[in-house]
Amino acid sequence: MGTPRKTGESPWTYLLLAVILIPFLFPLAWMFLSSLKTQVQNTAFPPVWIFPPTLNNYREVFVKNPFFTFTWNSLVVAAGSTGLALVLGLPGSYAIARFKRTGIALAILTARMAPGIGYLIPWFILFTKMKMIDTYIALILTHLIVALPLVLWVMIGFFEDVPAELIDAARIDGCSNFSAFLRVALPLVKPGIVATAILSFIFSWNNFLFSLIIAGFKTRTLPIAVYNFMSYEEINWGGLTAAATIITLPVLILSLFIQKHIVRGLTFGALKG
Amino acid sequence: MANEIRVEPMPTWAPSGKPASAWSLFVEHHPVLVFTLPAAVVVFVLMVFPVFYTVYMSLHSWFASSLTAPEFIGLQNFKRAFTQDERFRNAIWLTLYFTALATALQVVLGVSLALLLNRPFRGKGFFRSIFLLPMVATPVAIALVWMMMYNPTLGVMNYLVGLVGLGPYTWVSDVRFVIPALAAVDTWEWTPLITLITLAGLATLPLEPYESALIDGATPAQMFWRITLPLLRPTIMVALLFRSIDCLKTFDIIYVMTAGGPGFASETLNVYTFQVGLFYFHIGYASSLLVILFALVLGVSLILIKVRRGAW
Numbered sequence: 001m002g003t004p005r006k007t008g009e010s011p012w013t014y015l016l017l018a019v020i021l022i023p024f025l026f027p028l029a030w031m032f033l034s035s036l037k038t039q040v041q042n043t044a045f046p047p048v049w050i051f052p053p054t055l056n057n058y059r060e061v062f063v064k065n066p067f068f069t070f071t072w073n074s075l076v077v078a079a080g081s082t083g084l085a086l087v088l089g090l091p092g093s094y095a096i097a098r099f100k101r102t103g104i105a106l107a108i109l110t111a112r113m114a115p116g117i118g119y120l121i122p123w124f125i126l127f128t129k130m131k132m133i134d135t136y137i138a139l140i141l142t143h144l145i146v147a148l149p150l151v152l153w154v155m156i157g158f159f160e161d162v163p164a165e166l167i168d169a170a171r172i173d174g175c176s177n178f179s180a181f182l183r184v185a186l187p188l189v190k191p192g193i194v195a196t197a198i199l200s201f202i203f204s205w206n207n208f209l210f211s212l213i214i215a216g217f218k219t220r221t222l223p224i225a226v227y228n229f230m231s232y233e234e235i236n237w238g239g240l241t242a243a244a245t246i247i248t249l250p251v252l253i254l255s256l257f258i259q260k261h262i263v264r265g266l267t268f269g270a271l272k273g
Numbered sequence: 274m275a276n277e278i279r280v281e282p283m284p285t286w287a288p289s290g291k292p293a294s295a296w297s298l299f300v301e302h303h304p305v306l307v308f309t310l311p312a313a314v315v316v317f318v319l320m321v322f323p324v325f326y327t328v329y330m331s332l333h334s335w336f337a338s339s340l341t342a343p344e345f346i347g348l349q350n351f352k353r354a355f356t357q358d359e360r361f362r363n364a365i366w367l368t369l370y371f372t373a374l375a376t377a378l379q380v381v382l383g384v385s386l387a388l389l390l391n392r393p394f395r396g397k398g399f400f401r402s403i404f405l406l407p408m409v410a411t412p413v414a415i416a417l418v419w420m421m422m423y424n425p426t427l428g429v430m431n432y433l434v435g436l437v438g439l440g441p442y443t444w445v446s447d448v449r450f451v452i453p454a455l456a457a458v459d460t461w462e463w464t465p466l467i468t469l470i471t472l473a474g475l476a477t478l479p480l481e482p483y484e485s486a487l488i489d490g491a492t493p494a495q496m497f498w499r500i501t502l503p504l505l506r507p508t509i510m511v512a513l514l515f516r517s518i519d520c521l522k523t524f525d526i527i528y529v530m531t532a533g534g535p536g537f538a539s540e541t542l543n544v545y546t547f548q549v550g551l552f553y554f555h556i557g558y559a560s561s562l563l564v565i566l567f568a569l570v571l572g573v574s575l576i577l578i579k580v581r582r583g584a585w
Contacts, residue, residue, distance in 0.1 A: 013394045020386055021400070024407055024465065030429060031418040047429050088312045095308030104309060108316055113570050114324060115522045115543055118563045121550045122323040125337060145319050152312060176297055177304040206411045208525045213551055223413040227529060230417060237421055244414035255409040259402045263469045266408060267515055 028248070035241040042237040057242035064239075067246065070225040074247075076136055077211075077221060078204035081143035082197055089151030090193070094181050096152070097159035098167065105156055108149050116209050119145050124213050134216025142210040147200045154199065154265050158192030159185060195261035198254050205251055222247040327567075330560035337554040350561035361562065363537055364545040367452060368569075371527075371541055372520040375456040375463075380513055382460065383467025384505070388497075390468065391475045404465045412462075416529035419458050420445070445531050448538040455539055458526055463519075467512050474508030475501075518573050521566070542566050 034042055036053035061067055096105050123142055124133075132138040162185055170184045171177075186193070211221045220228075226243045255262065300307045331350055335343035354361045394400075407415070422430045423444035434440040444454045482500045491499070524543045527533070533540030533548065540548075546566060550559030 013392060016389060017394065017400060020390070021403055024404060024461065027415070027418050027422065027461065028406060028410060030422065031414065034418075034421065043427050045427050046432050088315055091308040092312030095305050099305045101305055101309070104313065108320075110571070113518060113567075114320075115546070115563060115566050115570065116524065117543065117546050117550065117559075118327050118567060119320060119323045121556060121559060121563070122326040124551065125556070128337075141319065144315065148312060148315060148319070176301060177308075178297070178300050181308070202409055206409075206413075208413055208529070209547075223411060226411075226413050226417065230420075230529070240417055241421070244411075244417045248411045248414045251409050251411055252406055255405060256402050259398065259405055262405050262408070263466065263473065266466055267470070267511070 031241045035245045057238035061242045070222045073219050074221040077139045078201045080140040081147045081204045082200040085147035085151040093152045093155035094159050097156045134218050138214050142214050143204045146203050154196045158189040162188050195258040198258050199265040202251050327560045327563050331564045334557045337556050350558050364542040368541040375459040375520045376516045378460040379464045379467050383464045384471050386468045387471035407462045412525035416526050451539045470512045474505050521570050
């Protein structure tokens with residue numbers, strides 16, 4: 001078990017940790033457990049805690065609904081908006097960090113503070129006129145409203161951590177501005193890029209409001225599929241929680257890779273937790 | 274273009290050794306412009322245009338489905354909101370109630386947990402990984418599982434409160450409980466953020482004040498109220514402001530769980546605006562509601578930016 005440390009690490013600490021974790025873990029665990037129960041077990045009161053698990057709910061979700069299509073739609077939109085946000089945002093955040101143009105950054109932050117519906121209504125009207133509702137392009141563009149400011153803000157923080165002397169040295173050695181960015185700065189912030197990309201992907205994957213209005217039958221993403229599922233499956237808890245588990249599990253797994261950077265990401269780079 | 278021979282002194286930076294093109298010289302002289310222009314253009318089109326459109330529409334009366342052009346009506350929409358619209362007043366009150374309740378719960382709980390956890394233990398990374406799951410989990414899935422847990426007849430929540438002799442409650446189906454019940458979901462989701470932020474803040478506190486306090490014979494309670502809390506204040510402030518901004522705009526959980534109901538008992542400003550704009554298609558009025566909500570959020574944001582600059 002290794003050598004015990006001198007301070008603070010007693011059995012009580014671990015008991016305390018467990019007591020704190022249980023309430024935060026419970027709803028997600030309950031979701032997963034319910035997805036493995038039969039309808040009878042799910043509607044039992046008092047609730048059933050120990051039971052033989054079944055995968056029937058998952059089978060049903062995929063057989064009864066085009067869940068692969070919804071998953072594909074979510075993937076295309078999340079990957080598309082994340083990719084675009086990185087291509088547009090990385091050079092921008094590099095320049096803002098290196099040349100200290102915080103004015104631009106503050107303007108973007110202010111725009112980010114506006115309620116999402118404020119962006120949604122004009123774009124909904126415009127996309128309706130252009131017959132672009134229910135297209136990947138329209139969905140990706142609206143998701144970019146979240147992704148691009150996120151990438152800009154979080155990456156400014158990472159680029160600020162790159163010592164200016166390194167860039168200056170590269171410039172003196174004959175690097176152009178662009179190759180200093182491409183060959184010196186970018187490789188140094190690679191962990192930051194990975195974290196930001198994952199975060200942006202999660203935000204798009206989880207997005208409900210924009211997809212609710214912009215996605216249609218052809219491009220329906222997972223959150224909207226689950227929401228619709230809720231209104232006509234009322235009390236089929238096994239099926240509902242199976243769908244909820246399918247949509248949440250990839251996000252939970254992805255988040256484990258970026259746990260060091262999650263606070264920075266969720267506070268838009270304001271705090272490095 | 275690229276093959277032109279230039280007589281001006283050549284910078285030696287062209288890595289390939291080829292003569293510099295007009296384009297790369299332009300990048301050399303205007304790096305900020307070239308690097309930020311793509312992002313700036315997209316941000317302008319995607320985000321600044323809708324803001325102007327909303328402000329413009331807020332002064333007009335227009336239904337998206339109608340064939341007539343928007344009619345300019347000045348500040349009539351705002352007048353209507355503040356003087357005649359009972360649902361708007363209800364929404365403002367509920368938005369503030371939800372935001373105050375949820376942020377207060379999260380900050381008190383989050384900071385307390387951070388103080389409890391501020392000790393060395395093995396498996397910190399594992400703990401953090403588990404602890405941050407509520408924040409990243411898909412809101413629709415969260416809403417779904419909480420709806421199930423809040424079910425008045427079969428839900429596990431009534432079973433759990435029943436174990437300590439309380440309930441049964443009808444949770445989100447009850448006009449009196451719906452906002453606290455929704456605030457509880459938001460608190461479950463976001464308390465970990467406050468805890469992690471506070472833990473990071475605690476890790477940077479200087480030791481000297483505590484040493485002097487020990488010498489002066491201060492009690493742990495005195496040290497907490499007189500040293501720890503004041504030093505943590507900027508950190509807590511930023512966390513608080515982030516959460517207030519997001520709480521003012523909370524949509525997913527409320528819309529999926531109650532859609533503003535029962536009746537209008539959980540119809541916050543964001544949910545009401547959604548109904549006015551994208552259900553009744555009254556774009557003009559919805560835009561004026563958005564301006565009001567934006568003003569509310571912007572007021573808080575400006576304070577946040579001040580804090581971030583350290584001018585607090």
